[in-house]
Amino acid sequence: MQDRLQPPAVTLTLPGPTLGVVGGGQLGRMLAEAAAPLGVEVIVLDPTPDCPAAPVARDQIVADFDDPEGVRELAERGDLLTFEIELADPDLLDAVREETGVPIQPDPSTLRTIQDKLVQKETLAAAGIPVPEFERVEDAKAVRRTVERHDGVMLKARKGGYDGRGNVPVATAEAAGQAFDAIGGDAMAEEFLDFERELAVIGVKGDGAVRTYPTTETIHREEILRETVTPARAGEVVRERAQAVARDVLAELDGRGVYGIELFETREGEVLVNEIAPRPHNSGHWTIEGATCSQFETHVRATLGWPLGETTHRCPTAIANLLGDVEETTVATLSGVESVLSAPNAHLHWYGKREVRPLRKMGHLAVTGRTHDVDGGADVDGEAAPEVLERARLLRDGLTFKQGTVDDRPGEEQ
Structure with missing residues (x-):
């Protein structure tokens, strides 16, 4: 949902600043990919040598997320810090900010609230936000x-x-x-909730601006996100209610950036908050192809205090996560890639992880549908959602990390 565009409050020049990111997994990788066209260099801190973000970031500091010297070095080399993982230490971030004067977005106090699920729920409930x-x-x-x-x-x-x-x-x-x-x-x-479906809204906080991306449906199995489809296959009233709840959540959080807000739609049509992530989120990967400005570019813009990108939905989009289908850890080799690359409106994203483990997130694929222009702007309805979701599932099921052929794999429940 867009707010009214405001004139820029700052004068910007390129090349831009250097963004330090605590965490160098797939989210750090996609942040660095989005930052590069903006003239923003990214340095990541991650304990895994040659982490997934390393090939696309300017540099990597190999250190634990809560390593004082590592985080201080990140602050010395960056103009601003952010994080892509909740394992960052908010107390350490506060101390480093105090010592160096380097801004940190979102605010470490928000990370402190989010890290403790009980405190998170208590904060939301005290604000009158609906929760289980x-x-x-x-x-x-x-x-x-x-x-x-x-x-x-x-x-x-x-x-x-x-x-x-x-x-x-x-x-x-x-x-x-x-x-x-x-x-x-x-x-x-x-x-336990007898919910109708799980939903998510990617929210954004900038300097005096709040925006939300359209409501997404998230599909989990064994507590792991398998697919998303946008727009959600919920009624318009529920989708709009999810937007309103997400904006109420954003009002309780401090600091600029992108927030992943996970929700439940109950059988009675209520919308309840499940959990919040103070960073880009798997439920927002659809925005790379399906939105005017991706959640990753938006996070870079927001944390730096730059004008926010548009959160307009361009077309129906489904995401299928590529999870490890192996029984034990092995070298990661994905087979069947040609089926995705030869399919129309299909997009493959590889996270650069060298080893595959059972159910480890190794990448994702996106399938997009047609854009419908309404009243001069991009808008979509939910009719194409089942089609793009089914295509994403079919393409995902044609990929495997197992040796042999796809036909050797046992059937997978949809």
């Missing part, structure tokens, strides 16, 4: 009580969980002890 019922649980007995009260809960580690890690569904009271042991410490229990 939740409570803190400190032992197996507390888990058992919440399971009996809600007829099942999702048990979540308060810190450190992502991509399904740190989340354990608990359907019966008898399973409470084992689930709490699996989490391994302080946790939060959230009611």
Whole structure:
């Protein structure tokens, strides 16, 4: 959703500043790809030598995300810092900002709130933003009580969980002890929702400007995001409600940048906030081909205080993640690539990871549909969404990291 365009508040020249990024995974890689045409150089900090972002970034500092000397070096070499992973240390970022005077966006206080799922939910609930019922649980007995009260809960580690890690569904009271042991410490229990679908909105905060990308539908299995389709296959009222909730969320967060806001649509048509990521997000990868300005370019612009890019939707777009379909870690070799490259309106994205593990995100592919011009601007309806999603799934299923042929693979549930 666009706000009214404002005249630039700053005078810019190129080449631009250097952006330091804590994290050098696929998000750092795509940030560097988006920054280069803007004349912005990117330096990443990541503990993995030759990380996925290294081939496209200006340089890499090999250090842990919470390494004081590494983060200080990043600040000394960058004009501004941001992060693409929640494992960054907000206390260290605060200290480095104080020592060096280098700005950090989004604000480390936002990262501190987001990192603790219980604090995140408490902050949202206090602001009147709709969330599932939740409570803190400190032992197996507390888990058992919440399971009996809600007829099942999702048990979540308060810190450190992502991509399904740190989340354990608990359907019966008898399973409470084992689930709490699996989490391994302080946790939060959230009611099971009989939801209609999962949604996401990529939101943007700039200097005095707030924007949102159109509502996306996210499709998970085994707690891992498999596909997205934009526009979401929800009714217009639900899609607009998701936009409104996302803007309410953005009002509670400090700092410029892109935010991934994950949502539930309930059977009754309510929209509840699941989780927030203070960075570009997998649910926003569709914006590279499907939006006027990608979430990655927008994050670069926003963090630097530059005019924001347009968040207009250009065409129906589906994303299928390329996950490791192997049973054990091996050298990453993807077969069947020619099927994607020869398909119309299909786009392949390789993350540059050298090893493939079971269900590891190795890349994604995007399939776009037709653009419809309405009232002089780009707009789309949801009718083409199932078509582009099915095409993305078919192309994804023609790829494999296994040795042999695609036909050797067991069938995969859609």
